[in-house]
Amino acid sequence: MLGRIIAVEFRLRMRELLTPLFALALPLALLFGFGLVPGADRPAEGLGGQALTEYMAALGIAVAFAILALMMMPGVLSDYREKGVLRRMRATPVRPSALLLAQLVVNAGAALVSVATLLAVGTAVFGTALPRDPAAFAAAALLCLGALLAIGALVTAVSPSARAGNALGSLLFFPSLFFAGVYLPYDKMPGPLQRVCDLTPLGAGLRAMRDAWMGHDVRISQLAIMALYGLVATVAAARLFRWE
Amino acid sequence: MRHTVIEVEDLGKRYGGRPVLDGVSFTVAEGEIFGILGPNGAGKTTAVECVEGLRVPDTGTVRVLGMDPHAQGDRLRERIGVQLQETGLPGSIRVGEALELYSSFYREPRDLPGLLAEWGLEDKRNVRYSKLSGGWRQRVHIALALVGRPRVAFLDELTTGLDPQARRDTWRLIRRVRESGVTVVLISHFMDEVEELCDRVTVLDGGRVRATGTPAELIARAGGEHRMSFRPVDDLDPSLVTSLPGVTGVERDGRRVVVTGTGDFATAVTAALARDHVLVAELRIDRRTLDDAYLALTGRPLEV
Numbered sequence: 349m350l351g352r353i354i355a356v357e358f359r360l361r362m363r364e365l366l367t368p369l370f371a372l373a374l375p376l377a378l379l380f381g382f383g384l385v386p387g388a389d390r391p392a393e394g395l396g397g398q399a400l401t402e403y404m405a406a407l408g409i410a411v412a413f414a415i416l417a418l419m420m421m422p423g424v425l426s427d428y429r430e431k432g433v434l435r436r437m438r439a440t441p442v443r444p445s446a447l448l449l450a451q452l453v454v455n456a457g458a459a460l461v462s463v464a465t466l467l468a469v470g471t472a473v474f475g476t477a478l479p480r481d482p483a484a485f486a487a488a489a490l491l492c493l494g495a496l497l498a499i500g501a502l503v504t505a506v507s508p509s510a511r512a513g514n515a516l517g518s519l520l521f522f523p524s525l526f527f528a529g530v531y532l533p534y535d536k537m538p539g540p541l542q543r544v545c546d547l548t549p550l551g552a553g554l555r556a557m558r559d560a561w562m563g564h565d566v567r568i569s570q571l572a573i574m575a576l577y578g579l580v581a582t583v584a585a586a587r588l589f590r591w592e
Numbered sequence: 593m594r595h596t597v598i599e600v601e602d603l604g605k606r607y608g609g610r611p612v613l614d615g616v617s618f619t620v621a622e623g624e625i626f627g628i629l630g631p632n633g634a635g636k637t638t639a640v641e642c643v644e645g646l647r648v649p650d651t652g653t654v655r656v657l658g659m660d661p662h663a664q665g666d667r668l669r670e671r672i673g674v675q676l677q678e679t680g681l682p683g684s685i686r687v688g689e690a691l692e693l694y695s696s697f698y699r700e701p702r703d704l705p706g707l708l709a710e711w712g713l714e715d716k717r718n719v720r721y722s723k724l725s726g727g728w729r730q731r732v733h734i735a736l737a738l739v740g741r742p743r744v745a746f747l748d749e750l751t752t753g754l755d756p757q758a759r760r761d762t763w764r765l766i767r768r769v770r771e772s773g774v775t776v777v778l779i780s781h782f783m784d785e786v787e788e789l790c791d792r793v794t795v796l797d798g799g800r801v802r803a804t805g806t807p808a809e810l811i812a813r814a815g816g817e818h819r820m821s822f823r824p825v826d827d828l829d830p831s832l833v834t835s836l837p838g839v840t841g842v843e844r845d846g847r848r849v850v851v852t853g854t855g856d857f858a859t860a861v862t863a864a865l866a867r868d869h870v871l872v873a874e875l876r877i878d879r880r881t882l883d884d885a886y887l888a889l890t891g892r893p894l895e896v
Contacts, residue, residue, distance in 0.1 A: 352696040356689055363684050428682065436680030438646055440740070441669045442697040 349442060353450040361424075361454055370415040371458040375408030375466055383474045396535040398562055402477065403533070405470040406561055409489065410528050410554040412462040416455045417496035418521045419514070422503040425451055426513030429504075435592040444591050452497055459493050480563030488560055491574040492553025498581035499549065505588040527551040546570065549577040595622040597657055597744055597775050598643060604651035605638055612638050613649070614799040620744075620792075625766065625776040627790035629783070629886070635799040636779045637677065640746055643777075644674060657743060670699060673737030673745040673774075677752070680733070683722030687713055687732055690721065691739060698740030711735045711765070727758035734765055738774070745769055748779045763789055787882045795889055802889045810885045812855050818880050820858045821850045822865075822872040832868060836860045848874070 361367040379401070382388060388400040395403045425448065428434050437444040470476035479485035503520065507513035525531070527548040534545055534555060545551030552570040559566045598620035605613040613635045620626040628636045641647040643654055645661030645668055654661050659668045681690055691708065695701035708714050711731050716724065724732065730750055737745050747766065751759040766789055770776050780786050786793050787807045794804040803810055817840060828849060830842045838857030843850045851861055858877045865872055 349696045352693055356685065356693050359689070360682055360684050431682070432676055432678030432680040433682055435646075435678070436674070436676050439644055439669060439672075439674035439676070440694065440697045441666060441699075 350446055350449065353442075353446055354453050357447070357450045357454045358457070361420075361458070367416070367420055367455075367458055370420065371412050371462045372465055374415070375412045375462055376469060378408045378411065379404045379466060379470060379474070383470075389474055389476070394536055395533055396558070396562075398558060399476065401470060401474040402561060403558070405466045405474075405476055406554060406558050407528070407530060408466045409463050409557065410492070410550055411525065411530065412466075413459050413493050413496050413553070414521055414524050414528070414550055416459050417493070417500040418503065418524065419517045421451055421455045421497065421500040422507065422513040422517045423510065425501075425504040426507045427510040429590070429592060430510045432592070438591055448501070448589075452501070455500075456493060456497060463489060477561075479557075479561040481560045481566070484566040485557060485560035487571060488553060488556035488566060488574075491571055491578065492549060492557070495549040495553070495574040495577040495581070498578045498585060501585040502581040502588070505585040505590070524548060524550040528554045547573060549574055594624075596620070597622045598626075598777070599655040600639070600643060600652070601654075602652040603639060603642055603649050603654065605635075605642065605647070605649050612799050613642070616652070616796070616799070616801050618794045618801060618804055620775060620777060622743075622775055623770065623773065624791040625770050625778055625789050627786040627793040628777065628779045628796060629781065629786045629793050629882075630796035631781055634796040636781075636796055637748060639796065640748065640777065640779055644672060644746060645669065670740060671743050673740060673742035675730075675733040675737045675745070675747045675750060677748045679721075679729070681721045683720065685721050686718050687721065687724070688717035690732065691735060694736050695739045700741055701739050702741055704739075707735055707739060725758075726754050727761060730754065730758075730762055731765065734769065738769065742774060744775045744777065746777045746779070749781070750778070751780075751782065751785060759785070783882045783886065793882075795886065797890045803885075807882050807885075810889070811880050811882060813885070817852045817854055818878050819850060819852050820861060820875070820877040821845070821848050822875040823848050825871040825873060828870060832864060832870070833861055836864055 382404045383401045385400065391397045391399055392403070428447065434444040434447065437447060467478060471478060499520065500517070503516050504513055507516055527545045528550040529537070529545065534542060534551070537545065546555065552573045556566045556570045596619050600619070601617050603613050603616040604611065616635070616639055628639065630636050638647065642649045643656055643661060645665035648662050656668055657671055661668050688704075688708070691704055695704060708717060711734065713731060713735060716728060721729065721732065734747070737747070750766070751762050754762060763785065766776060766778065778786070778790060790807060792804065792806050793810060795802040795810065803813065805813065830849070833839060833849070833851055834842050836857065837860055838855045839851055839853040839861065841852045851857070862875070
């Protein structure tokens with residue numbers, strides 16, 4: 349039954365094309381757009397010694413996570429609530445929380461596909477190295493994704509309508525990208541701004557992923573911040589979620 | 593006496609201090625089409641949601657198929673089918689996918705090819721929900737309500753927004769649901785629909801039950817006089833008609849005879865005429881409708 353719900357949700361997301369577009373096409377466009385700049389594969393001073401190609405691959409992962417968790421999932425779920433999809437499901441032997449779970453699985457799956465694609469294309473096309481500390485990289489990526497999905501669930505919980513869900517998601521999405529260093533790389537930010545970045549889930553996540561990628565020690569504090577976001581947002585979403 | 597499948601007693605529900613349901617009681621017998629009639633905001637949907645276990649009433653008791661919808665909701669929802677007023681499906685889902693998905697929710701679902709054929713949906717299998725017309729959507733929703741082999745189906749405002757032909761088609765489908773042995777609870781604010789389909793009706797207004805009975809009973813109970821008229825072929829002795837039960841007056845209007853009365857007097861008159869071999873022409877009975885009954889019961893016409 350849960351398998352069937354996941355399969356249907358997966359097909360619907362693929363059919364609407366937005367999920368594959370944002371989870372795969374956009375991060376790849378970032379990688380190719382910047383990766384083809386001459387000298388992009390050499391360690392760059394302004395990126396903390398990381399090559400631009402590797403930096404863009406990590407950034408693409410963060411952007412895909414943020415789009416899926418903060419934009420796609422709240423949009424779909426608050427639309428389902430507005431259309432009575434969740435309410436209709438309440439009248440069956442299955443609880444609508446199964447649909448919520450299916451959305452989490454589908455979006456987490458899409459996010460992991462985009463991680464795998466960026467790692468593979470980066471290595472094959474641009475000769476980027478794989479993360480030098482794979483375990484730390486995996487921990488950072490999973491904690492970051494978990495924190496963002498929990499925040500996405502909280503956005504859905506507090507949004508009274510599909511429109512509000514989309515608006516609130518965007519409101520979190522763009523600052524998240526800024527603090528992750530999409531517009532100005534973290535390494536070029538002034539110190540105080542860096543401290544703020546370290547306290548945001550996507551900022552902490554991208555930094556931890558990059559550190560693991562380059563083989564630097566990943567700061568426990570950053571992993572802890574992501575875990576804290578995930579925990580608090582999960583508890584709040586569970587308490588505030590309305591099915592109709 | 594047929595089994596009672598739904599028993600609602602003294603149901604009360606308040607939202608923010610405002611009573612939405614106030615002492616609502618009714619019973620539904622197995623195999624009937626039971627109508628819940630009332631204007632928007634009468635509490636129809638809330639009452640049915642309490643019966644389905646989607647809402648917990650503040651006071652009163654509900655039994656559906658012998659179960660408490662709240663405490664035994666999981667078991668109950670295996671045995672009921674629901675169609676809601678709102679769409680309830682993602683726009684991009686295909687008809688076949690929706691039915692497959694919902695059939696996976698139940699322990700003993702209907703076989704899908706059979707269900708699709710029964711509702712004429714074979715050709716729509718691969719059509720997206722958002723591309724269906726209102727009438728086809730309703731068919732999908734009825735099929736979804738029936739996929740788990742329910743004993744009771746709740747159909748909420750099934751024909752709102754449909755054109756007259758689609759409404760007639762939907763009525764035929766609802767009769768078919770009943771013929772298959774499923775008890776139907778029909779929520780409606782359309783008089784003609786309820787009068788046409790329902791075995792029994794409860795009229796809800798302002799959160800209270802105004803009356804419950806067959807449509808004919810409600811019409812009769814609403815009282816008031818109505819008229820019938822005919823033209824006797826030969827001369828007629830008025831005393832033949834005046835003494836009949838329910839007749840309150842007989843007048844001549846040229847060659848026509850106009851009889852006024854209450855209740856089922858028209859049947860008595862036509863029976864008496866037939867018994868005495870009186871031939872009449874241009875027989876006309878001003879039939880009272882549920883609209884009149886509703887007006888008499890609630891003091892105002894049903895606003896749609």
